[in-house]
Amino acid sequence: MREQDVERGWAGEQLVTAAQNGDREAIAAVVYGAHPHVRRFAQHLCASDTDAEDATQEALIILYRKIGTLRATTALASWMFRIVRNECLRRARRVLDHAPRTETGDVVLSAEDEVLRRLDADQLAEAITALPEVQRRVLIMRDVLGYPGRATADALGLSTAAMKSQLHRARAAVRQGLDHRR
The missing domain is CATH 1.10.1740.10 (RNA polymerase sigma factor, region 2, helix turn helix motif)
Structure with missing residues (x-):
């Protein structure tokens, strides 16, 4: 190498x-x-x-x-x-695509699966909402919207290193928040 x-x-x-x-x-x-x-x-x-x-x-x-x-x-x-x-x-x-579907094409979930899906989505939203603004914006831009690192850093007025640090902190906080809620 x-x-x-x-x-x-x-x-x-x-x-x-x-x-x-x-x-x-x-x-x-x-x-x-x-x-x-x-x-x-x-x-x-x-x-x-x-x-x-x-x-x-x-x-x-x-x-x-x-x-x-x-x-x-x-x-x-x-x-x-x-x-x-x-x-x-x-x-x-x-x-x-391989999940059972209703006549309208919706995926069939058991009542338990639906409750867990909603609970997970709500918990994730709460964990993201609890983040400081910069971390929340970095996380959403990088992990949800898929923006490249440099574009995210530029849009938020951060250096690439600072953006990466904020992203790492945001991911760790969300993970910890979800683990704590479970």
């Missing part, structure tokens, strides 16, 4: 350029460096650990096969996160 080209676990511009040009060693280094970040994102976004692992593997396969189509070397992280988000959504839709 070309360690001088790795920046905070993500591949540096020279390494991505070499990978885009077909350098197998560079491609392997980019995939290896991306794995923990992609996995962490998938675990936050997917419904289950199995889906998160599958989404991670699918995203890394796409990265391996299509790195040459990436236009800007600096867009690697946002490209990978978009792939993971789409894969998690595809897996969730597949589960819903």
Whole structure:
């Protein structure tokens, strides 16, 4: 691996350029460096650990096969996160597509499932509402709306590092709030 080209676990511009040009060693280094970040994102976004692992593997396969189509070397992280988000959504839709439905097409939930779904949604909304404004806005922009990190930071007048810190704090607070309510 070309360690001088790795920046905070993500591949540096020279390494991505070499990978885009077909350098197998560079491609392997980019995939290896991306794995923990992609996995962490998938675990936050997917419904289950199995889906998160599958989404991670699918995203890394796409990265391996299509790195040459990436236009800007600096867009690697946002490209990978978009792939993971789409894969998690595809897996969730597949589960819903196989769920029993009523004549109008609505998914049939048991009374217990419906109560739990509403309870979870209410608890999540409460946990997000309880966040400080900056954390709430960062969380919604990044995790709900899917904005890239730099765009989120710019929109909120934060540095990228400060935005990441606020996002981490927001996720931890929501997780803690949900655990506490359960």
